[in-house]
Amino acid sequence: MHSPTDTLKPTVTPGHHVSTTPCANPDLLRPLGQGLPSCLDLEAAGIPGTREQPRSLRVMIEDILYRLPRDEARVQIEALIGRDATVPITFAPQRALLQDFMGIPLIADLASMRDAVAEAGGLSGFPDAAIPVDFVVDHSLTVFFAGNAEAMALNRKLEMERNHERFRFIKWCSRAFGNVRVIPPGRGIMHQVNLEWLSHVAALHGPHAEVARPDTMIGTDSHTTMVNALGVLGWGVGGIEAEMAILGVPLVFASPRIVGIRLTGSQPVGTTATDLVLHMTQFLRDIGVVGAFVEFHGAGVAGLSLADRATIANMAPEYGATCAFFPIDGLTIEFLRMTGRDGGHLRLVEATARAQGLWQESGDPENLAFDEEHVFDLGQVEPSMAGPTRPEDRVPLGAVPASVVRRVVEMSGAAARPEDDDALGHGAVVIAAITSCTNTSNPEVMMAAGLLARNAVRSGLRPKPWVKTSLAPGSRAVTDYLASAGLDGPLETLGFHIVGYGCGTCNGNSGPLAKHISQRIEDEGLCTFAVLSGNRNFEGRIHPQIAGAYLASPPLVIAAALAGTVARDLARNPLGFGPEGRPVFLKDIWPDPEEVASHVRCFVTAEMFQRSYGQDMETTEEWAALEAPEGLRFPWDADSLFIRPSPFPKLGPAFDLEQPLQGARALLVLGDSITTDHISPNGAIQPDSPAGKALAAAGADPAKLGNYGARRGNPAICLRGMFDNPLLRNELVPERRGNFAWGPDGKLVSVFEAAEAYSANRTPLVIIAGRDYGAGSSRDWAAKGLRLLGVQAVIAESFERIHRSNLVGMGVLPIVLPSGVTRHDLAIGPRDLIDIVLPNGLAVRGPVTLSVQRQGGLATVVKGVLAITAKSEIEMIRKGGILPAFLDRSRAA
Numbered sequence: 004m005h006s007p008t009d010t011l012k013p014t015v016t017p018g019h020h021v022s023t024t025p026c027a028n029p030d031l032l033r034p035l036g037q038g039l040p041s042c043l044d045l046e047a048a049g050i051p052g053t054r055e056q057p058r059s060l061r062v063m064i065e066d067i068l069y070r071l072p073r074d075e076a077r078v079q080i081e082a083l084i085g086r087d088a089t090v091p092i093t094f095a096p097q098r099a100l101l102q103d104f105m106g107i108p109l110i111a112d113l114a115s116m117r118d119a120v121a122e123a124g125g126l127s128g129f130p131d132a133a134i135p136v137d138f139v140v141d142h143s144l145t146v147f148f149a150g151n152a153e154a155m156a157l158n159r160k161l162e163m164e165r166n167h168e169r170f171r172f173i174k175w176c177s178r179a180f181g182n183v184r185v186i187p188p189g190r191g192i193m194h195q196v197n198l199e200w201l202s203h204v205a206a207l208h209g210p211h212a213e214v215a216r217p218d219t220m221i222g223t224d225s226h227t228t229m230v231n232a233l234g235v236l237g238w239g240v241g242g243i244e245a246e247m248a249i250l251g252v253p254l255v256f257a258s259p260r261i262v263g264i265r266l267t268g269s270q271p272v273g274t275t276a277t278d279l280v281l282h283m284t285q286f287l288r289d290i291g292v293v294g295a296f297v298e299f300h301g302a303g304v305a306g307l308s309l310a311d312r313a314t315i316a317n318m319a320p321e322y323g324a325t326c327a328f329f330p331i332d333g334l335t336i337e338f339l340r341m342t343g344r345d346g347g348h349l350r351l352v353e354a355t356a357r358a359q360g361l362w363q364e365s366g367d368p369e370n371l372a373f374d375e376e377h378v379f380d381l382g383q384v385e386p387s388m389a390g391p392t393r394p395e396d397r398v399p400l401g402a403v404p405a406s407v408v409r410r411v412v413e414m415s416g417a418a419a420r421p422e423d424d425d426a427l428g429h430g431a432v433v434i435a436a437i438t439s440c441t442n443t444s445n446p447e448v449m450m451a452a453g454l455l456a457r458n459a460v461r462s463g464l465r466p467k468p469w470v471k472t473s474l475a476p477g478s479r480a481v482t483d484y485l486a487s488a489g490l491d492g493p494l495e496t497l498g499f500h501i502v503g504y505g506c507g508t509c510n511g512n513s514g515p516l517a518k519h520i521s522q523r524i525e526d527e528g529l530c531t532f533a534v535l536s537g538n539r540n541f542e543g544r545i546h547p548q549i550a551g552a553y554l555a556s557p558p559l560v561i562a563a564a565l566a567g568t569v570a571r572d573l574a575r576n577p578l579g580f581g582p583e584g585r586p587v588f589l590k591d592i593w594p595d596p597e598e599v600a601s602h603v604r605c606f607v608t609a610e611m612f613q614r615s616y617g618q619d620m621e622t623t624e625e626w627a628a629l630e631a632p633e634g635l636r637f638p639w640d641a642d643s644l645f646i647r648p649s650p651f652p653k654l655g656p657a658f659d660l661e662q663p664l665q666g667a668r669a670l671l672v673l674g675d676s677i678t679t680d681h682i683s684p685n686g687a688i689q690p691d692s693p694a695g696k697a698l699a700a701a702g703a704d705p706a707k708l709g710n711y712g713a714r715r716g717n718p719a720i721c722l723r724g725m726f727d728n729p730l731l732r733n734e735l736v737p738e739r740r741g742n743f744a745w746g747p748d749g750k751l752v753s754v755f756e757a758a759e760a761y762s763a764n765r766t767p768l769v770i771i772a773g774r775d776y777g778a779g780s781s782r783d784w785a786a787k788g789l790r791l792l793g794v795q796a797v798i799a800e801s802f803e804r805i806h807r808s809n810l811v812g813m814g815v816l817p818i819v820l821p822s823g824v825t826r827h828d829l830a831i832g833p834r835d836l837i838d839i840v841l842p843n844g845l846a847v848r849g850p851v852t853l854s855v856q857r858q859g860g861l862a863t864v865v866k867g868v869l870a871i872t873a874k875s876e877i878e879m880i881r882k883g884g885i886l887p888a889f890l891d892r893s894r895a896a
Contacts, residue, residue, distance in 0.1 A: 021097065022134075025210055027071055033047070040351075043069060043214070048076070048077070048080070050081060051084075056372055057263065057298045064080050065217060067080055069208070088258055096248055097134060097219050098136070098218075098220045099220060100136075100137050101137070103139075106223060108649070109249075111172075114179075115650075116130055116652045116886060119890060127636075133250055136182060136183045140188045143188055144162055144502075145161070145710070146475070149473040149498070150473070151500060154501070154503075155503050158503045165707065168646055169713065171629065172646045179634065187623050194229040200342070200612075204335070204352045205352045206218055207351075218233075218235045219237060222245075223239070223241070223242050223781060223783075225239035225319075225320035225780055225781040229440060231328045240254070240781060242783035243787075243809055243886070244808055246889075260375075261296045262290070263375070263377070264297060267302060267380050267381065270382070274385060275386075275556040275558070276315075277441075277556035281387045282383065282385075282387065287322035294325055298371075299329050308445075309335060310444060318441060320805075323778070325804055331352070332364070340609060385399055386399070387400060390552055403569050403572070404421070404570050407551075407570050408421055408430075411429045425567065429531075431570075432567055433516055433546075434532075436475070436560065437452060437499060438507045443475070450484075451594050452499075453491075454490065455592055456493040457490060457493040464581070464587055465496075466498050469517075471517070472564050473508060474494060475502050476504060484607045487606045488605070497565075509537030511680070516546070531548065531550060532569050534564075535560060537554060543730040544685065547686055573589055574589055642701075644701055644714070654884055660844065660881060664767055664795060668767075668768055670769070670770060671734075671770055673733065673734065674826075675774040677775075678780075679778070679781075683711070685780075686710055688709060692724070693742075698720065718791065724788075725788040729742075744758075770789065770798070771831055774801045779803070783813075786813040789815055800819070812879060814882070821868065835857050838853070846871070847869075848868055850869075851867040
């Protein structure tokens with residue numbers, strides 16, 4: 004460790020730079036004192052109300068004052084303070100974080116834009132990254148092998164083999180684009196690496212690194228919000244928005260609603276951070292915080308470890324918030340110290356946070372100008388799971404069996420009932436995975452899992468034979484501290500061997516079940532389940548053969564594996580029986596909280612994190628041996644089934660905006676909470692699907708089709724995979740689940756086949772949906788695919804924030820139904836036609852007239868609203884999307 008008197012230097016990680024652009028308002032700079040650099044004095048700008056603003060808005064105010072001249076900055080800051088939604092707000096994040104599922108199509112877009120620029124005689128190597136970009140390859144891990152000591156090595160070998168083309172493209176990217184650093188497979192999950200290594204919290208900017216500024220960022224994964232636990236303002240965006248930020252174009256949006264959550268009380272003994280976040284997710288969904296900045300404050304914050312705060316912030320997408328911001332305090336500094344940041348940097352962070360009003364003392368009375376404020380009592384938390392299909396559906400542990408019964412009846416009929424016995428049947432747990440950035444970043448819950456495993460082994464318990472068990476930590480530090488504590492052995496005894504360092508099961512890469520288990524599920528029509536320590540359990544995401552999935556803390560994941568079922572009350576019934584037939588209950592093996600705390604104090608050390616992150620984060624033996632192309636332009640392979648040029652930079656407008664959209668057909672009518680996993684799934688590509696057939700016709704091995712996430716660099720395959728989710732319910736086809744739509748000839752076909760036929764007839768298409776359309780991952784292909792299907796508008800009761808932005812970025816109209824009107828009121832049938840009229844053309848939140856023309860001459864007319872938030876979005880739609888708009892502006896310049 005460095006001493007607190009170390010000389011300060013630019014606080015960036017090796018190979019990156021911070022902005023050398025000078026401050027636009029140097030007269031507002033004030034020295035921090037004690038030999039530290041200067042920072043902006045926000046109050047000195049003389050704008051009334053600045054001091055009372057919530058901390059997250061103070062970060063935005065600082066960003067605006069640093070970039071913009073005083074008069075221009077004042078307009079935006081006054082709009083922020085007054086919550087004036089009519090004035091566009093700009094935000095220029097200082098860095099970006101990519102993962103491979105979203106990063107590959109993003110880089111393919113940029114590489115294809117380079118081709119377009121070169122073909123027009125433009126500059127070689129344009130465009131390029133204007134801000135530091137970290138590209139973490141963490142979404143390609145698939146759990147093919149589990150439950151044995153060779154699992155990690157075998158999974159890594161297959162990962163490199165099956166993703167060879169994709170990884171060559173990523174390695175080319177790190178050479179061809181300036182300011183892009185790649186963290187190769189096997190080094191950790193992006194959000195945990197961001198929390199423990201990449202985040203500065205405060206960084207030095209300006210020509211001579213003379214200005215200290217709060218750290219800001221965006222990421223192409225919705226769980227980027229995890230970094231808010233450190234007081235770093237950042238959130239997830241779609242790849243389309245991320246491209247603009249990376250190219251140096253500020254994000255534009257309306258002044259956000261700020262919801263304050265005052266934390267009080269303390270958590271009961273025997274509950275975990277996972278239990279807390281499941282309560283918080285349900286609580287905030289009930290309040291309604293979609294698109295809002297959620298900001299935590301109050302005395303209860305001081306009682307939460309930084310890891311607990313990160314667990315809450317990570318799941319902001321699950322409660323719909325743009326971000327979930329925490330103040331900086333002494334515990335933040337201690338976390339930075341524990342994870343190996345040097346003493347000089349800690350001084351800079353604390354001084355900057357105090358000067359910018361981002362610091363919270365535990366006893367400070369606060370009067371922050373929230374739009375609304377709610378109180379959350381930490382004392383109400385109880386052991387829970389969430390499921391079986393949505394993260395916000397928290398279920399007290401004792402009520403899980405009843406929710407299993409409801410799901411089994413829904414999926415298999417009233418006659419089906421779960422069996423509460425030691426057999427593979429309805430309600431059986433076939434996947435038990437300790438996985439995901441959400442929980443594996445939290446030493447308390449990981450140590451609790453290890454101690455519970457130790458106690459279970461001592462009691463003679465073992466997982467049931469039909470359970471696929473796995474452990475995929477988010478960083479190598481987790482392995483180190485579990486091994487130092489002697490807890491890796493008990494975990495492995497129960498089958499929780501390390502399978503790799505990546506998203507794995509939580510991302511839908513759970514891998515195959517044992518053949519005999521898979522066959523029994525198929526033959527007997529069993530409704531089986533997964534239990535995982537992740538943040539997402541949407542329908543069809545985790546594994547195509549399971550009926551549902553429950554989110555749970557790592558120790559409860561192990562308990563579910565021991566019981567082998569979620570049809571039994573894990574808190575009250577035996578998990579199993581010891582060697583002498585003695586029943587063993589959860590309370591018998593649950594670790595003592597003080598022992599957990601003691602193990603964290605003893606075995607989770609700064610030296611461990613320094614060792615983990617101090618060596619070769621930018622390479623591995625396999626990565627160094629990987630051959631990749633050179634040059635500023637990528638040499639596309641016309642026969643590649645993984646990486647193809649992007650069509651999106653050259654797209655024109657989706658339709659003539661000067662004319663009404665007439666005679667459109669509804670391709671699908673969908674319910675509430677349709678996620679991006681329904682729209683553009685990550686899951687396995689089935690041989691009989693349109694994508695599977697296309698791959699087979701191109702020569703792919705039917706046994707190695709992989710999943711849609713790995714094919715995101717191939718537009719033709721992703722297009723054919725649209726809505727290929729086995730649990731999708733198209734309300735126009737109520738008797739079937741899955742990838743079905745009516746073609747123009749009245750035949751039931753796949754969504755892709757129907758869209759292709761409508762395109763041949765030049766019939767415009769729309770999607771009708773319920774509330775929260777586009778929830779879940781920040782998957783730009785969920786919008787890109789709609790554009791290529793020929794969908795020109797999505798009419799929904801409400802949109803999730805990122806997906807709405809992605810639709811606009813692809814030139815697709817998002818239209819919101821008026822309050823009190825639902826999709827049921829439209830009563831759309833397969834043969835009905837829809838006219839869309841924009842009375843005054845495109846306008847921010849402009850009116851839309853929807854007219855449903857039915858056979859026999861009947862019509863239903865509804866007034867909707869365009870979900871467009873800024874004038875810049877109108878330009879995007881007029882040009883056909885954000886990429887054509889950027890190229891057009893570049894040519895004009």
